[in-house]
Amino acid sequence: MTANLNWEEIQSVLLPGQTASDYSDIIAQVFEQKKKALLKEIINSLFGNCVAKVDTNKFQKQGLPHIHIHIFFYSLDKIHDTNYVDIIVLAKISDCNIYPVLYDVVTTVMMYGLCGDHFPNAC
Secondary structure: OEEOOOOOHHHHOOOOOOHHHOOOHOOOOOOOHHHHHHHHHHOOOOOOOOEEEEEEOOOOOOOOOEEEEEEEEEEHHHHOOOHHHHHHOOOOOOOOOOEEEEEHHHHHHHOOOOOOOOOOOOO
């Protein structure tokens, strides 16, 4: 998970003319709240019975805070074949007419532009 400067909890505290990057403390606080909520969902059997987890926050000089998570499951809940991976991991853009909010989130937060020397603003 990576912090998002457009989260409502961040945007709501900004005064006119301010940007979220002016408030790294608020970004860190909101990120921590969102991280705790995500980990709670995972531990409460979102993907199966969680035995243990290891997570690491990354706060880099450039870029937004993000977390790496390693989850350990009970034997019966482990992923045992690639067919199951294809069931739980799906990468597609939803129909904007049926799921407009989901479409907006995916296309604005989860997609990068073109990369390379000719694209200086690439992630």
